[in-house]
Amino acid sequence: MTRRPPMTEGRAIFILALFVGAVVAGVVAERIAAAGAQRENPYPALDRVEEPSVAASVAGAIANGDARGLAQLVDAQTLQGLQQALLSPLDRPIADVRSVRFLGATARGSHVVAAYALSGKDMGGSDAIVGFVLDVENGQIVGVND
Amino acid sequence: MGRLTRWIPPIVGTAIGTVLVGMLVGYVLAASVNFVIADRGWFAAAGESPEARNFMLAYLQREAENVAALRPQQDVVSKALTEQRSQSTASDIKALSLTYLGGATQGPISVQIYAVEQRARDGSQGMTTFALTLVGGKVVLVR
Numbered sequence: 001m002t003r004r005p006p007m008t009e010g011r012a013i014f015i016l017a018l019f020v021g022a023v024v025a026g027v028v029a030e031r032i033a034a035a036g037a038q039r040e041n042p043y044p045a046l047d048r049v050e051e052p053s054v055a056a057s058v059a060g061a062i063a064n065g066d067a068r069g070l071a072q073l074v075d076a077q078t079l080q081g082l083q084q085a086l087l088s089p090l091d092r093p094i095a096d097v098r099s100v101r102f103l104g105a106t107a108r109g110s111h112v113v114a115a116y117a118l119s120g121k122d123m124g125g126s127d128a129i130v131g132f133v134l135d136v137e138n139g140q141i142v143g144v145n146d
Numbered sequence: 147m148g149r150l151t152r153w154i155p156p157i158v159g160t161a162i163g164t165v166l167v168g169m170l171v172g173y174v175l176a177a178s179v180n181f182v183i184a185d186r187g188w189f190a191a192a193g194e195s196p197e198a199r200n201f202m203l204a205y206l207q208r209e210a211e212n213v214a215a216l217r218p219q220q221d222v223v224s225k226a227l228t229e230q231r232s233q234s235t236a237s238d239i240k241a242l243s244l245t246y247l248g249g250a251t252q253g254p255i256s257v258q259i260y261a262v263e264q265r266a267r268d269g270s271q272g273m274t275t276f277a278l279t280l281v282g283g284k285v286v287l288v289r
Contacts, residue, residue: 026172103248117250131257
């Protein structure tokens, strides 16, 4: 049986500092392990561009429930695509739109894609979030989730 | 064991024990915070989800097994259909770029959106988008 030396102030500070340092090291180790779970992207990424104004108008019309404005901004075929794109993950239409948030846009030549997240309640009353992409070409919406 | 500990000075034993317990506490703490923020969606998580990135890379690189691992449990016929679809897409299309456009989270559901620049076998190029819906780290919907 070994006799423990008495706990001095210096010894207590040393043990406490060691514990805090070890906790930080544990957090760092977890972060490194979590980062290792994400694969490196071997592909190049396209540059980000500004939100196209026509896409912003469509997003605004959806957020404000402005059916007339939406009908003026996009053609019938695109509206049908939008209807499909805005179904909740349970395939129910969104009854109550809470917000439509612009996430980002990129372009290749004159083709711009603008991504949005819509949150609200679906017809079943469940909270839902839906991601959709508006395709813009020459200032016109030409497709949804294409 | 008793003989070994007899030769370790008490201060060293205490220090080693403190470091081990401290690292374990730090690791569990960080993992718990990560789980609460990202997986349960109790707070809005910003940034690209590792599962969404891994899914996109597996899809573009035709790794049917990795794609299946990131999807909810499926029956054998659905898995075979996914395998067939990824093989037919792979032979026709080559990805040129992968751009993360953004994501949003609400509760346990998260959406992550990507743009992929592709070249078809006939040389024509185009851009396709993928809106992924994830629940609990699994891709439940691709639009």
